[in-house]
Amino acid sequence: MEINKIIESGLMETYVMGIATEEEVKKVLSLKKEYPAFKDALEQLEYDMELLAQSMGIEPPAGTLAKIEHGINEIQRQNQSVQTAFNPEYSSDKTQPDNRQEKYIEVESESNQMHVNKAWKWVFIAVFVLGKIFLACAIYFYLENRQVKEQIKELKIEIKQKIR
Template identity: 75%
Template sequence: MEINKVIESGLMETYVMGIATEEEVQQVLRYKQEYPEFKDALESLEFDMELMAQNMGIAPPAGTLAKIETEIREIQRRNQSVEKVPDPEYGGGNNETEAKQDRYIEVESESNQMRVNKAWKWAFIAVFVLGKIFLAAAIFFYLENRQAQEKIQELKIELKQYKK
């Protein structure tokens, strides 16, 4: 009866997800050795979690693996054919751009989202907020101007009435 409470307590779930504390891990391993029904329930949970992970996985776009393999082969070929990059202290350094190119693999993305450097992110936010402030000020002054124009019209009408 006690083992059923342990099974339903969520201890196995934390263990399987890898978020259990060291004490909980030791407890699960002890229960796994002592109680066969706990071991069966744990194996069943691990199997279910594996199936769920496989079903929720997102496959990469077609041809991605081939592109990565091609880029890796190209980098390996360049590394084998290019001599050592000279040390800039000794007057070398002509191959600096080639050395930088060797460090990156270009991967094409079909994403429609734009990535922004963190520094530019704050600049965009500031421009957006300033735009909203200027829009509010423009609306405010437009309404004030309209009200002033109406007031001027009323004063003109009153002035005409006094002249008569």
């Protein structure tokens, strides 16, 4: 039969391996719709390829899952914070739901604000406090220096008077 010939041609294999050309993909999809035998054979091949991948699998080292979980949670947290930041904007525009996405992009692109990691808050506080300390030190040493200069001046006058 014609369909068995196609099944044996290697077309399904190139499709499942992800290297089929656009033309071949179209052909596979139309054959899948048209012939149940082709559909079954393709699904069986996909299943077998998964089993094959399982047999070539490697056990991830301990801690990998936790790292992946942490990464995904981080992304979800970022998404949530972005959504909450822009939700008020959306809720005021209930009459035009189709424009929501466009509006979001526009607000993003024209925004002149910058998102900074929360950890920087403590760095800024430290810089501010250090700045104040340096300013206080500078004033203190300036006054001290002025006082010393005046004392030196007085001493010089005193010495001059004694010499005379």
